[in-house]
Amino acid sequence: MATRKFLLSDDRIPTHWYNIAADLPTPPPPPLHPATHQPIGPEALAPLFPMELIKQEVSTERYIEIPEEVRRIYSIWRPSPLFRATFLEQALQTPAHIYYKYEGVSPSGSHKPNTAVAQAYYNKQEGVKRIATETGAGQWGSSLAFACQIFGLECKVYMVRVSYNQKPYRRSLMQVWGGTVVPSPSPDTEAGRRILAEDPENSGSLGIAISEAVEDAAMREDTKYSLGSVLNHVLLHQTVIGQEAIAQMEMAGEYPDVVIGCAGGGSNAAGLIFPFMKDRLAGKTATRFLAVEPASCPSLTKGEYRYDFGDTAGLTPLMKMYTLGHTFMPPGIHAGGLRYHAMAPLICHLYDQGYIEARAYPQNACFEAATLFARTEGIVPAPESSHAIRAAIDEAIQAREEGRSRVILFNLSGHGLLDLQAYDDYLAGKLIDDFYPEEKVREAMKDLPVI
Amino acid sequence: MATRKFLLSDDRIPTHWYNIAADLPTPPPPPLHPATHQPIGPEALAPLFPMELIKQEVSTERYIEIPEEVRRIYSIWRPSPLFRATFLEQALQTPAHIYYKYEGVSPSGSHKPNTAVAQAYYNKQEGVKRIATETGAGQWGSSLAFACQIFGLECKVYMVRVSYNQKPYRRSLMQVWGGTVVPSPSPDTEAGRRILAEDPENSGSLGIAISEAVEDAAMREDTKYSLGSVLNHVLLHQTVIGQEAIAQMEMAGEYPDVVIGCAGGGSNAAGLIFPFMKDRLAGKTATRFLAVEPASCPSLTKGEYRYDFGDTAGLTPLMKMYTLGHTFMPPGIHAGGLRYHAMAPLICHLYDQGYIEARAYPQNACFEAATLFARTEGIVPAPESSHAIRAAIDEAIQAREEGRSRVILFNLSGHGLLDLQAYDDYLAGKLIDDFYPEEKVREAMKDLPVI
Numbered sequence: 001m002a003t004r005k006f007l008l009s010d011d012r013i014p015t016h017w018y019n020i021a022a023d024l025p026t027p028p029p030p031p032l033h034p035a036t037h038q039p040i041g042p043e044a045l046a047p048l049f050p051m052e053l054i055k056q057e058v059s060t061e062r063y064i065e066i067p068e069e070v071r072r073i074y075s076i077w078r079p080s081p082l083f084r085a086t087f088l089e090q091a092l093q094t095p096a097h098i099y100y101k102y103e104g105v106s107p108s109g110s111h112k113p114n115t116a117v118a119q120a121y122y123n124k125q126e127g128v129k130r131i132a133t134e135t136g137a138g139q140w141g142s143s144l145a146f147a148c149q150i151f152g153l154e155c156k157v158y159m160v161r162v163s164y165n166q167k168p169y170r171r172s173l174m175q176v177w178g179g180t181v182v183p184s185p186s187p188d189t190e191a192g193r194r195i196l197a198e199d200p201e202n203s204g205s206l207g208i209a210i211s212e213a214v215e216d217a218a219m220r221e222d223t224k225y226s227l228g229s230v231l232n233h234v235l236l237h238q239t240v241i242g243q244e245a246i247a248q249m250e251m252a253g254e255y256p257d258v259v260i261g262c263a264g265g266g267s268n269a270a271g272l273i274f275p276f277m278k279d280r281l282a283g284k285t286a287t288r289f290l291a292v293e294p295a296s297c298p299s300l301t302k303g304e305y306r307y308d309f310g311d312t313a314g315l316t317p318l319m320k321m322y323t324l325g326h327t328f329m330p331p332g333i334h335a336g337g338l339r340y341h342a343m344a345p346l347i348c349h350l351y352d353q354g355y356i357e358a359r360a361y362p363q364n365a366c367f368e369a370a371t372l373f374a375r376t377e378g379i380v381p382a383p384e385s386s387h388a389i390r391a392a393i394d395e396a397i398q399a400r401e402e403g404r405s406r407v408i409l410f411n412l413s414g415h416g417l418l419d420l421q422a423y424d425d426y427l428a429g430k431l432i433d434d435f436y437p438e439e440k441v442r443e444a445m446k447d448l449p450v451i
Numbered sequence: 452m453a454t455r456k457f458l459l460s461d462d463r464i465p466t467h468w469y470n471i472a473a474d475l476p477t478p479p480p481p482p483l484h485p486a487t488h489q490p491i492g493p494e495a496l497a498p499l500f501p502m503e504l505i506k507q508e509v510s511t512e513r514y515i516e517i518p519e520e521v522r523r524i525y526s527i528w529r530p531s532p533l534f535r536a537t538f539l540e541q542a543l544q545t546p547a548h549i550y551y552k553y554e555g556v557s558p559s560g561s562h563k564p565n566t567a568v569a570q571a572y573y574n575k576q577e578g579v580k581r582i583a584t585e586t587g588a589g590q591w592g593s594s595l596a597f598a599c600q601i602f603g604l605e606c607k608v609y610m611v612r613v614s615y616n617q618k619p620y621r622r623s624l625m626q627v628w629g630g631t632v633v634p635s636p637s638p639d640t641e642a643g644r645r646i647l648a649e650d651p652e653n654s655g656s657l658g659i660a661i662s663e664a665v666e667d668a669a670m671r672e673d674t675k676y677s678l679g680s681v682l683n684h685v686l687l688h689q690t691v692i693g694q695e696a697i698a699q700m701e702m703a704g705e706y707p708d709v710v711i712g713c714a715g716g717g718s719n720a721a722g723l724i725f726p727f728m729k730d731r732l733a734g735k736t737a738t739r740f741l742a743v744e745p746a747s748c749p750s751l752t753k754g755e756y757r758y759d760f761g762d763t764a765g766l767t768p769l770m771k772m773y774t775l776g777h778t779f780m781p782p783g784i785h786a787g788g789l790r791y792h793a794m795a796p797l798i799c800h801l802y803d804q805g806y807i808e809a810r811a812y813p814q815n816a817c818f819e820a821a822t823l824f825a826r827t828e829g830i831v832p833a834p835e836s837s838h839a840i841r842a843a844i845d846e847a848i849q850a851r852e853e854g855r856s857r858v859i860l861f862n863l864s865g866h867g868l869l870d871l872q873a874y875d876d877y878l879a880g881k882l883i884d885d886f887y888p889e890e891k892v893r894e895a896m897k898d899l900p901v902i
Contacts, residue, residue, distance in 0.1 A: 001519065004526045007458045068452065075455045076538070076829045087527070087601075105556070107829030109868070149826050150538075172871035175878055176825050374627050375600050378527045378558030417560070417868045420623035427626055 006248040008079035022062035028349040029320040056233040082248035096399035110414030112143035115237035120147035130154035132216035134209030137336035138170025140228035145179030158184040161204035207312020229265025238271025260410035262387035263291040266344030296434035297330035300358035325444025331434035334422035335383040362433035367426035382414035457699040459530035473513035479800040480771040507684040533699035538827040547850035561865030563594035566688035571598035581605040583667035585660030588787035589621025591679035596630030609635040612655035658763020680716025689722025707860035713838035714742040717795030747885035748781035751809035776895025782885035785873035786834040813884035818877035833865035
């Protein structure tokens with residue numbers, strides 16, 4: 001019987017996060033102040049984040065120690081399993097070997113708690129009592145609620161109203177973990193009240209929810225703000241994924257030819273890719289790296305590499321990213337976690353330098369792949385993760401057509417048990433393929449600062 | 452850092468199922484023909500089940516080999532992890548050590564695929580093309596749909612109409628795995644048509660759905676019927692749980708003082724308990740065994756031990772069980788999987804002989820325990836499993852009060868990610884505690900055959 005699962009015991013939880021900033025051939029462009037357009041220092045972020053996270057944001061140390069307490073919480077679900085997809089390989093009749101790292105074993109069902117727990121820990125250490133954040137579909141909000149519950153912090157989640165109403169179960173999850181969830185725009189902030197005064201039926205957006213969470217954190221002494229992707233320290237925390245995967249691929253006696261992650265803000269892709277990238281940057285391997293995004297929100301494949309805001313409202317520092325414009329509103333695809341107008345600066349920098357490839361897929365092609373995956377490997381994938389599966393399958397088909405082996409590793413960043421409506425829609429033929437909305441992007445690009 | 456997870460590699464998947472019938476001090480009372488009240492032979496079951504499962508139903512061999520193909524499918528999720536609940540222990544300030552075997556890692560999120568895969572395999576071996584079954588909330592239907600998909604069998608699920616409408620996501624899951632699901636009563640069977648003719652709005656019951664599935668299987672040459680609990684062969688297949696747990700408790704260097712499972716039909720409890728019971732029956736240990744049921748459907752704690760039908764409609768052979776009467780309709784608690792009027796004959800026999808204890812809890816006490824569990828251990832438990840957690844917590848509190856250690860092991864038979872409405876209701880204070888419905892039980896007991 002072929003071994004399918006490669007498991008590590010609790011004592012193999014990584015002891016350090018891997019910081020790719022130490023190994024980059026050229027440093028990434030610095031974040032700029034939104035008004036002065038000058039590089040910002042750590043103090044600019046101090047009202048929003050605890051100092052230890054700000055230090056990590058700008059650190060160039062190669063390894064940053066994971067606090068023992070964080071590793072102890074990680075042991076609830078880490079090390080996560082690595083599987084060889086023997087049943088999928090069989091269905092595809094491919095000579096390729098397909099492996100996947102499965103992050104859906106975490107309490108909230110995705111990779112998000114890897115950083116939520118770390119962020120809650122450092123906030124707790126620095127005396128913060130309460131964390132405010134925004135969430136779209138709820139993957140991030142539920143993960144942070146879980147982490148805050150563990151450390152006895154209050155958690156306030158501003159959840160985009162349309163998701164709050166349409167996806168009640170991730171809201172339920174946040175409440176099970178003791179989080180307070182309000183539909184955004186809410187009457188709890190100045191920003192929310194202003195919008196509700198103009199339009200009491202406003203269905204919300206991630207941009208509005210960010211504005212509310214940031215205002216909440218800025219106005220209250222006991223409260224900080226927390227972000228679930230994009231920033232350097234968030235990607236850093238996710239590198240436990242790739243470090244474990246390296247050890248597990250060693251157990252399997254193979255090394256990947258291609259490493260794949262779906263990419264919205266970029267954190268799960270970075271988490272798997274960066275530890276493998278270390279060897280590529282050192283000239284030891286020729287592994288390919290592939291970031292997969294939705295065709296309806298193709299920041300890497302269609303965006304421009306220039307300075308833009310991280311949020312829709314334009315409150316954050318300016319970061320150099322592949323972007324579609326911070327006011328761009330992507331179509332309402334089911335992979336809500338990939339609906340981000342730009343991409344993590346570190347991913348963008350490596351893409352710009354040619355170390356990462358990118359590919360975009362429409363959602364029907366992704367759900368076709370996800371359904372095949374569920375019917376062979378058993379696990380029902382998150383709509384976001386289905387993008388990585390589509391790419392892995394296409395790599396495996398190509399290997400079959402070329403008649404040669406290939407070792408493929410992808411990140412199955414989460415399960416889709418709270419996204420089953422999307423599968424209903426797919427199976428009923430109701431999913432619309434929104435391709436690149438060229439007009440809307442061109443419009444949004446006009447709002448970009450000229451730097 | 453205390454080790455929390457005890458993991459076994461794929462090659463430690465058990466090679467045999469353990470058949471407790473070989474070790475019982477006295478044989479359990481035989482099933483009887485519903486009309487003649489005489490013991491039935493295997494041939495009576497042949498129209499509904501493949502011969503190999505019928506043989507297992509009556510076997511007294513101690514170990515039955517697990518086919519290599521079934522073990523290969525098991526490797527999708529087995530061996531399942533065993534956890535030490537360090538965070539729950541800490542919250543309870545108990546000297547007890549609490550362990551749980553987690554079956555929620557299976558594709559459908561519960562222990563049910565352990566038998567679904569085995570049943571689909573034997574049906575496939577004997578040339579069956581199609582399996583019909585019933586499902587309430589959908590745990591069983593989704594597990595069988597998954598298993599049929601793997602073996603290329605058609606799967607027809609009659610799903611109680613009220614659940615079909617109220618719990619659409621387990622229906623979605625069945626469809627993702629290629630199953631055909633109809634709300635029951637349906638126009639697809641004589642039984643369904645008769646009921647719909649009288650009452651087109653009939654909301655269905657498990658009894659009606661069983662009648663439809665049995666009729667479907669009996670009428671079609673290519674189709675057999677499949678049951679997800681109660682029968683001896685179903686309990687047999689679940690013994691992989693306890694066999695793995697024995698190996699994992701050895702890794703932990705402990706042996707349980709008490710082993711706990713929630714019990715509706717009895718299969719998950721039996722799966723964990725029976726392999727440990729072997730040593731107790733051999734006089735090697737004094738381990739206690741505890742079956743936990745809902746106060747609203749207390750077959751062990753309040754039922755009578757006598758011959759009754761397995762189904763509401765009275766179609767099955769008569770089995771000696773602790774029963775509330777086969778026409779008893781339990782209140783609509785959220786733990787749908789525990790709403791069974793009786794209990795597996797093997798569990799009842801061991802309970803009758805004093806080897807198993809039983810306890811009943813109302814649902815608010817269970818959700819209180821489940822919420823504490825989610826807030827400490829991370830995993831959101833299935834409402835069914837919450838009964839086992841309640842009992843484990845009470846055992847741990849008792850140990851604290853008595854000031855002595857105790858090793859507690861329970862079966863976390865599934866996760867509750869598709870049951871979040873139940874948590875919403877609990878947190879909103881809307882859950883009703885239906886206690887023992889004495890009047891309804893007394894009424895139902897009048898329908899029992901006098902033997």
